[in-house]
Amino acid sequence: MLSKEKDCIVVIGCGRLGSTIAELLSEERKNIIVIDKNKDNFINLPNNFSGFTIEGDATEIDTLLKVEISKAKILLVITDDDNTNLMIAQMGKKIYKIPQVIARVYDAKRESIYKNLGIDIISPTRLFTEKFKKITV
Template sequence: MYILIIGCGRTGSYLANLLSKEEENVVVIDKDATSFEELSAEFTGFTVEGDATEIEVLKDAKLAKADSVVVTTDDDNVNAMIAQIASELYQVPKVLVRVLDSQKEVIYKELDVITMTPTSLLVDKFKDEIVRSV
């Protein structure tokens, strides 16, 4: 599988390291080359320094070949733009997006993408634990 991760912060680097360890083909894009320091010494994938909202950067990362794209930048508007490019222009089979502001989740309703909102996931988990302990 060819997986493209956009954003190499805590979430993106953790996922990239995990997938690399499982011997998946992983490419990580980030605007800041120092972000790649978060990747482990065992990381076997590739890195692309650049702005993923630019088509040339996405072409360099071979977006057209991707089986999955995971967008984890800290900017919901950037994430929405990249998700739309991956889903609609490149027809990537699976696009997953981190949405920081749960109110912005509505932006993705028309797109064929999977959204993950950390706050909602955490609240759901807390609620499940509370209900289970009663």
């Protein structure tokens, strides 16, 4: 499914955040694949979305092999579950050797786990807290 070059971006999760990021990447004409367990979530993507969508469970190796995940240059894991995100991010980093893996993490106490595994993180909790401190100080 992916091109022969390592230039694809794979997004796991097509909720509000995943679909917004996919839309941004599509507008930038990036080679993108969005995977979600629920095909109904693809309705969040704009009509002019230029990437591919795959209905499947990204915790299952068959789903990842179907999209030739090892050819991805970036993996964004942004489901609404920290455990799922950690598992898929670890697989992407350790098994499939994806150069850049970014995962969403809600529980700020888990940030060090991701960082120790070489996984970049985005924490809505941390972002809100930092913004709150700037506003109230």
